[in-house]
Amino acid sequence: MAKPVVRLQVVQALMFAGLAALVGRAAQVQLVRGARYAAEAQAQRTQRVVLEARRGTLYDRHGTPIALTQETYHVGVAPNELRDPVRDGRLIMRQLRLTLRRWEHGLRKRYAYFQGPYSALEIHPLRAVQGVHLEPVLNRFYPSPDFARAVIGRVGADGRGASGLERTLDSLLAGTPGAAVVLRDRAGLEYESPARLIAGPVAGHDVVLTLDAELQEIAQRALDEALRRMDAEGGDVLMLDPVSGEVLAVAARHDDGGARPSAFSDVFEPGSTAKIFAAAALLTGNLVRPDERVSGEGGKYRLASRTIEDEHPLPTLTLADAIRVSSNIALVKFAARLAPEEQYRILRDFGFGAPTGIEFPAESPGRLRFPKDWTRPSAASLAMGYELSVTPLQLAVAYAALGNEGVLLQPSLLREIRTPDGKVIYRHRPEPVRRVVPPEVAAQLRDLLLGVVEGGTGAEAALTTFPLAAKTGTARRVVDGRYAPGQYTASFAALFPADQPQLVVVVKIDSPRRGSFFAAQTAAPVTRSMLEQALAARTVALDRARLSTSVPAPESAPLKGDGGVVPYVVGWPYRPDSAATGPERAVPDVGGRPIREAVHALHRRGFRVVLKGWGAVDHTWPAAGERARAGSTVTLFATDRP
């Protein structure tokens, strides 16, 4: 049996060789190419998923949510996975509020899908039910969809802000999406448990807007009502806090159904509402004495190229009379004393022809031409509020300066920005742009406006309880670049109350077609109605303590007659001879901002700017946060960053 033993050795050797060869092959697969296979395995069975971050909430100034993101659910049911189809079915039907028919129809499918969306509360009892699959979705929800719609804007299908504040504030609201790696099987099914979180989602910041839900509501309703009553083409209502520059309400309505933020984006010729600015220039320059009178010319005044008419002719008029009855003739006569540069400067200082800088993606700068581009009648036209186009916002901001002792503020829609855990990282403070008129002139101008309501064109707006300072304006309307016959824009700008204004209201109505087209009969009563509602409302941001004291003592209007306070007036544009005696103020932090923005910001604070370098701002001297006198020089050091 020698041969069989040899054969056994052969068979044994072959088997060992086979095993050895396989170990070698395994070593090749696992050592030499192992990393590659591991990578391939990783790639095919893991999937990176984006964890959506909750978008921040928009609140009104009192904390009422205006736009919020909620987690809602779609619900899928796999009937064959249900443990107890009858009992579970009853629960599902009740929670999802399904009809029996719909549920039975769903049962016949392999996978019934209920779109919903269902709230977390509704689906909560279903979480434990086997066979129910929940699909969470983040939805942007607007509790009252019509609320300042054009201003709030909307979120696009990609979840990013598409318009309005949703767009401006997108980077703040969006948050940072997280990421996780999940395991998935060949069928694409994801396994939750061995998921690896790379970064948790960080919810977006919450933003408290300056809007006042109740005032907004009042404004919208009043505007709607007015437009219907007057059969007008459209209109805007804007309310502003003159002391802080905060926008309290923005309503817009148009015949064409468009929901554009027209208070910021659409311009019009203000007409008589702008007369007060000519008066401001005259008073600032001491060019008119209060008792000085000009002839009313019997209502018709022939100028070189045209005839100017008055609706309510008086024999002789003071400046106060000119404003009160809105006399074109008298104002043109007074305004003739202004040099074109002076006239231009005051309008420019009130903010016309430049964007107000409100935090909104679409804002029109309006139009104000340089004196060198003026024609002969331009000065007279500008005095009457023509050859000038403004947005309702610009008009409101300019009137707010009158109510804020002559200091123009940058309007704002943002009151507060909070991190998801409630820390306040930004709180709005009044942002002074420049002093336009001295406080005493502002007070004089308010007196002129008070006269408008007390026995002038604005009488229709008069409140029984509080004094109101206001001005009407009825201007021919420009449609497609030319004056449209029979079409007018009625506007009304009011300061409430007249002595210590807490509210600026601008109402603009396009082409009222039924009844009077005069602002005195259209926009003025709307304003009164809104103010009455605002006073009746409980939560509106009015300082009632200040209101109540101001009623019995109107003679104690500030800065009128009492020379106790001598505020420093920052001349603008800056003139060196009046330099560096201003109050100390903090140097704003402009680091990292483009030079143009930085210079703009520093100028607004009243600093001179010296520039070193080019590109983006690196630092300033004095450094950000240090205090320096208004009018002193701040040096900007810029570096050319790639």
Next chain:
Amino acid sequence: MTELRWETRLLAVVAAVLVVFGLAAVYGASSLLTTSGRQVGASFALRQALGAVIGGLLATILARLDYHVWQRAAWPLVAIVAVLLVIPLLPLTHAIAPTINGARRWVDLGVMTLQPSEFAKYAVVVWTAMLAAKKGDQIRTLRRGVLPFLVIIGPIAGLIFLEPNLSMALLVAMLAGVVLFSAGARIGHFLALAVAAMPLLYGAVANAQYRLARVLSFLNPGSAPSEATWQVHQSLVGIGAGQVFGVGFGQGQQKLGYLPYAYSDFIFSTIGEEWGLVGVVLIALLFGVFVWLGFRIAKSAPDPFGQLLAVGITALVGLGAVLHIGVSLAVIPATGITLPFISYGRSSLIVSLAATGVLASVGHARRRAG
């Protein structure tokens, strides 16, 4: 002659280690699966454990039995296996032999489901050893030596092929071949048979789409992302991803639908993924020791039947392991060969354990004879 005692003991230890390892591997690879809407969980592993208990008891009994009973039982064994193999092929037996994955390989005996082809492996080994031992030197002739074997093994392999299960048919033929070769059959006869079988084999492969796909994907991997390529590729990805130390027991993820039959036909891939090269070497070592012990027992067997039986059983385990691992490593075209002791499948486990018991009894016999 006490040295043989350690051999049988070591054999038992190796088999036990492999079985335990297998139970863990089956649990890990199958627990996340869902079959007919229900998660498998531990049910596969528990069923396998039951098989291990039965197989272990059987092995213990068989180890104490004189192996010569198999010499007498060879013919009846072949007859029973032949009957079992015929059942799935009959038209009216679907109740006890259902079609699973396009093949009828299982017979439900009420108590448990058997895979007759697994038993056929053992029956063929026993029968071939018996007849070869009886023929002695006659085996070197064609007419009286080799032909009688063909008459029986041919139909058995044919029946397995008809299930259809070509790989198992080939394995059975190879096992018979190993026994015959060890018995001294002429190499020329093997060559002649191989040449004669070529056209048959080719026909069988070309006939079935899936076999052709497997072979093509083996010959030219990456050509078409067919299901066959996918399986082989996923097996490699899994083993490769294991690298040196593996991803850790139970941490393998190829079983999440990427690797088909991760608990049976591709269990070696799961082991390679979870235990890395260390596990691969360990498994190879265990089977290597088993083969080494088997041949030690064979060489010291008291008679030709014992010797051939030992060789056949060693080949049954060793060849099965080599083929299974070879498939997992894409060295051999993809087939459905189980890994002895480890793969899920009670028939395979019980047969492997019982055969090990018989092998041990051959080892004991030498001691008793001495």
